[in-house]
Amino acid sequence: MAIPMPTRQLFIDGEWREPILRKRIPIVNPATEEVIGDIPAATTEDVEVAVNAARRAFSRNKGKDWAKAPGAVRAKYLRAIAAKVIERKTDLAKLEAFDCGKPLDEAVWDMDDVAGCFEYYADLAEGLDAKQKTPVSLPMESFKSFVLKQPLGVVGLITPWNYPLLMAVWKVAPSLAAGCTAILKPSELASVTCLELADICREVGLPPGVLNVLTGFGSEAGAPLASHPGVDKIAFTGSFATGSKVMTAAAQLVKPVSMELGGKSPLIVFDDVDLDKAAEWALFGCFWTNGQICSATSRLLVHESIASEFIEKLVKWSKNIKISDPMEEGCRLGPVVSQGQYEKILKFISTAKSEGATILHGGSRPEHLAKGFFIEPTILTDVTTSMQIWREEVFGPVLCVKTFASEDEAIELANDSHYGLGAAVISNDTERCDRVSKAFEAGIVWINCSQPCFTQAPWGGVKRSGFGRELGEWGLDNYLSVKQVTLYTSNDPWGWYKSPN
Numbered sequence: 001m002a003i004p005m006p007t008r009q010l011f012i013d014g015e016w017r018e019p020i021l022r023k024r025i026p027i028v029n030p031a032t033e034e035v036i037g038d039i040p041a042a043t044t045e046d047v048e049v050a051v052n053a054a055r056r057a058f059s060r061n062k063g064k065d066w067a068k069a070p071g072a073v074r075a076k077y078l079r080a081i082a083a084k085v086i087e088r089k090t091d092l093a094k095l096e097a098f099d100c101g102k103p104l105d106e107a108v109w110d111m112d113d114v115a116g117c118f119e120y121y122a123d124l125a126e127g128l129d130a131k132q133k134t135p136v137s138l139p140m141e142s143f144k145s146f147v148l149k150q151p152l153g154v155v156g157l158i159t160p161w162n163y164p165l166l167m168a169v170w171k172v173a174p175s176l177a178a179g180c181t182a183i184l185k186p187s188e189l190a191s192v193t194c195l196e197l198a199d200i201c202r203e204v205g206l207p208p209g210v211l212n213v214l215t216g217f218g219s220e221a222g223a224p225l226a227s228h229p230g231v232d233k234i235a236f237t238g239s240f241a242t243g244s245k246v247m248t249a250a251a252q253l254v255k256p257v258s259m260e261l262g263g264k265s266p267l268i269v270f271d272d273v274d275l276d277k278a279a280e281w282a283l284f285g286c287f288w289t290n291g292q293i294c295s296a297t298s299r300l301l302v303h304e305s306i307a308s309e310f311i312e313k314l315v316k317w318s319k320n321i322k323i324s325d326p327m328e329e330g331c332r333l334g335p336v337v338s339q340g341q342y343e344k345i346l347k348f349i350s351t352a353k354s355e356g357a358t359i360l361h362g363g364s365r366p367e368h369l370a371k372g373f374f375i376e377p378t379i380l381t382d383v384t385t386s387m388q389i390w391r392e393e394v395f396g397p398v399l400c401v402k403t404f405a406s407e408d409e410a411i412e413l414a415n416d417s418h419y420g421l422g423a424a425v426i427s428n429d430t431e432r433c434d435r436v437s438k439a440f441e442a443g444i445v446w447i448n449c450s451q452p453c454f455t456q457a458p459w460g461g462v463k464r465s466g467f468g469r470e471l472g473e474w475g476l477d478n479y480l481s482v483k484q485v486t487l488y489t490s491n492d493p494w495g496w497y498k499s500p501n
């Protein structure tokens with residue numbers, strides 16, 4: 001099953017370049033704890049070279065630059081990239097699974113989504129030319145006005161490790177479709193497939209400098225990118241803490257940012273549901289992607305009248321979740337991404353226990369796996385709203401359960417969070433679902449499910465989960481600036497200044 005990790009360099013100006021300081025970062029397989037390769041580590045010096053390359057590509061020779069190319073030309077490249085992703089799908093999925101511990105089946109879904117995202121934004125790039133000059137109706141006949149939507153410029157894209165390639169492509173595809181040129185800085189914990197994307201761009205002949213990929217640490221490569229005066233916008237996905245630092249750096253130059261941050265999303269289960277269907281969504285909504293989902297519905301609110309039967313079912317079913325090496329067939333829960341993350345999650349669990357929470361299932365390493373960063377699917381009850389485990393993002397396979405007596409109480413508990421990314425409700429009463437979805441303080445609401453995500457629909461949060469929307473047409477708007485153009489069309493003088501005769 002093992003496939004060799006390719007040895008890559010930084011991808012700058014259409015070619016592979018060794019980092020100027022020649023630093024590299026080891027890749028650790030989270031399922032075995034073995035070092036299986038390494039990636040280049042960019043520093044400020046490389047950021048400088050990449051920004052210059054991206055600036056040249058943005059406005060190279062008159063008429064030949066990426067920004068001014070017709071949308072149809074950019075679409076052709078995006079479609080070629082999508083086709084190569086499909087061609088290499090199996091290998092890309094295996095690399096992803098080795099690198100971040102994601103079950104192979106899930107990594108294959110990700111690759112389909114990656115290709116679909118490039119295809120979708122290829123369509124929007126083609127449509128963009130027709131929308132370039134949108135008229136605005138004015139109250140004065142002597143004026144005409146229209147709006148031009150133009151690429152923002154050179155954009156810095158900083159991304160996390162939980163969906164290493166997909167989260168990057170949610171930014172790469174729309175930014176390139178819009179006519180921006182980009183510098184992608186993936187997470188130091190999982191960058192392998194982003195470097196393979198660079199290789200695909202090279203293979204399809206994407207013009208040099210249009211996409212540059214700088215792997216490396218956040219402090220050494222991400223921070224200089226965020227503060228670089230040659231970068232016109234930063235699109236960030238990651239934790240609240242880092243997002244706040246990136247915003248502070250960008251604020252020095254009043255640089256626009258979009259922020260996709262963490263979450264602590266609720267799932268409300270009412271007493272009129274099919275318990276089996278609801279239980280599957282509750283488990284999937286929290287334990288999918290090894291529990292490392294920004295929108296994981298990790299705070300479960302169950303109506304008190306069904307709570308004991310429902311919780312018993314969750315515990316029973318959790319025992320059957322297959323925890324194994326991500327490459328094993330039927331794996332549903334692989335290891336978490338790193339030693340650091342593993343220790344952090346276990347610390348969250350032990351603190352919750354010391355604060356009085358009860359562990360109904362899990363809470364530690366599965367007995368059958370002596371190596372690797374594996375944690376059992378964990379279900380906690382007797383959790384209070386002031387506990388750290390209820391309030392903070394764990395980013396691991398940990399589900400907290402509380403009960404409620406009324407719809408009002410459920411909504412109050414659901415919204416009592418600094419975060420506001422996702423929220424879900426399960427009930428057979430459609431009017432109730434409608435009421436609850438309007439009351440949720442969240443950017444994404446699921447009814448009778450949890451987590452499904454579509455390239456066509458907007459994605460993003462409120463409160464400390466960030467602002468700006470990715471995906472859909474909103475994702476393209478992230479990389480376009482709006483320019484007002486107003487014409488004076490009358491033959492008469494304006495009349496403010498009367499020349500003396």
Ligand code: NAD
Nearest residue numbers: 159160161186187218222223238239242260261262263294
């Ligand atoms: P992180 O904040 O630690 O890192 C994110 C990225 O920022 C990485 O590439 C990192 O190298 C870089 N970085 C670190 N310090 C930096 C700095 N000072 N300046 C610039 N860049 C810097 O997040 P993570 O641990 O990689 O990812 C997990 C987090 O991402 C979770 O909070 C999760 O909820 C969030 N996330 C959100 C979404 C969403 O759509 N809202 C999607 C996926 C993940």
